[in-house]
Amino acid sequence: EAQVTQNPRYLITVTGKKLTVTCSQNMNHEYMSWYRQDPGLGLRQIYYSMNVEVTDKGDVPEGYKVSRKEKRNFPLILESPSPNQTSLYFCASSILRGLNTGELFFGEGSRLTVL
Amino acid sequence: DQQVKQNSPSLSVQEGRISILNCDYTNSMFDYFLWYKKYPAEGPTFLISISSIKDKNEDGRFTVFLNKSAKHLSLHIVPSQPGDSAVYFCAASEASGTYKYIFGTGTRLKVLA
Numbered sequence: 001e002a003q004v005t006q007n008p009r010y011l012i013t014v015t016g017k018k019l020t021v022t023c024s025q026n027m028n029h030e031y032m033s034w035y036r037q038d039p040g041l042g043l044r045q046i047y048y049s050m051n052v053e054v055t056d057k058g059d060v061p062e063g064y065k066v067s068r069k070e071k072r073n074f075p076l077i078l079e080s081p082s083p084n085q086t087s088l089y090f091c092a093s094s095i096l097r098g099l100n101t102g103e104l105f106f107g108e109g110s111r112l113t114v115l
Numbered sequence: 116d117q118q119v120k121q122n123s124p125s126l127s128v129q130e131g132r133i134s135i136l137n138c139d140y141t142n143s144m145f146d147y148f149l150w151y152k153k154y155p156a157e158g159p160t161f162l163i164s165i166s167s168i169k170d171k172n173e174d175g176r177f178t179v180f181l182n183k184s185a186k187h188l189s190l191h192i193v194p195s196q197p198g199d200s201a202v203y204f205c206a207a208s209e210a211s212g213t214y215k216y217i218f219g220t221g222t223r224l225k226v227l228a
Contacts, residue, residue, distance in 0.1 A: 004158070031214060041122075042204060042220035043159070050214060058215065090158055103149055104206075104216065106158030109224070 002027045003037040006091050006107035013081055014115050021076045021110045023091030031094040032074035033058070033104070034066065043090065049074055049095065081114040088112075118142045119207050127226050133190040136222050138205035145207040145217075150179060150190050153202045153221070154176065161191070162203075181219035195226045 004025045013019055025032065031073075033048035045058030049068040063085055065077040074093075078085060088111050092104040120139045123176045128134045138148075138196035146167035161162040165179045165188065172179050177190045192199055208214075 033216075035218075040220060042119075043206075043218035045215055045217075048214060089202075090159075103161040103164060104151075104159075106151075106160070109159045110155070 002105070004091055004093055004105050004107035006089070008110060009108065010111050012113045012115065015082055017092060018082050019078050019081060019112075021091075021112070023074045023076065023107060024072050024103070025074075025091075025093040026072065027105065028071065029093035029105070030071070030096045032068065033088045033092050033094075034064070034074070034076045034091065036060065037090065037109075038087050046076070051115075060068055068073075070078045078112075081112075083114050086112060086114045117220075118197045119143075119205060119217045119219040121203075121205060121222050122133050124220070125223040125225070127225045127227060128195045131155075131194045132198060134190075134199065134224055134226065136190040136192075136203050136224065137203075138188045138219055139186060140188075140207050142207070142209065142217075143186070144209040146210050147208050148162075148179070148181060148188050149206045149216075150177075151204045151206060151218075152199075153204065159204060192224075195224075197226050197228050200224055200226045 007022045034046040035043040047066040049055040052104045089109040094104045095102045149164040150162040154160040163177045181188045204221045205219045206216045208216045
């Protein structure tokens with residue numbers, strides 16, 4: 001079954017304690033991306049990657065890091081989480097079509113609370 | 116600056132009637148538009164898309180209309196069903212190699228049985 005898998009699905013942590021949210025896709029997609037969803041703000045892009053070792057900032061990258069060492073995995077790293085990073089996070093993947101991507105396939109989401 | 120706007124946070128429609136969800140955008144370089152549906156505790160799922168070379172795309176009960184001059188797109192669901200109750204996001208991107216999707220804030224549709 002084609003899917004994007006995120007872990008953990010739920011996490012409560014404290015300010016400053018480093019954490020990683022993993023994302024894995026089994027569709028051999030070149031493109032992967034992270035979004036956060038906040039009330040009244042919709043989905044905002046954090047980082048994206050067009051292929052292994054190729055990453056770039058989205059609209060809200062501050063406080064986050066990513067890496068793309070393998071095509072299937074795209075972890076999101078919060079080196080020193082703060083309460084304003086409390087949010088619902090989604091990983092997504094897609095094929096690349098020239099200068100654009102195809103439709104995004106999303107994971108089920110990771111709800112993060114930073115106390 | 117919100118480049119993609121969904122001005123109606125919520126919409127209620129009777130089962131069997133038409134649901135019309137609207138989306139406005141400001142960036143004239145956007146050339147590919149998509150609608151996603153999101154149920155609680157799930158990730159968004161792709162519903163339908165439209166390229167800027169078209170003004171209409173249909174898929175079963177779902178039709179998306181694009182009015183480029185007005186920078187407006189709409190999603191029509193006919194007939195609406197209770198299972199359509201969800202949050203709907205529109206998204207836009209430009210074929211510029213930036214590989215970024217800009218999402219609207221979403222419209223919560225409730226279809227009343």
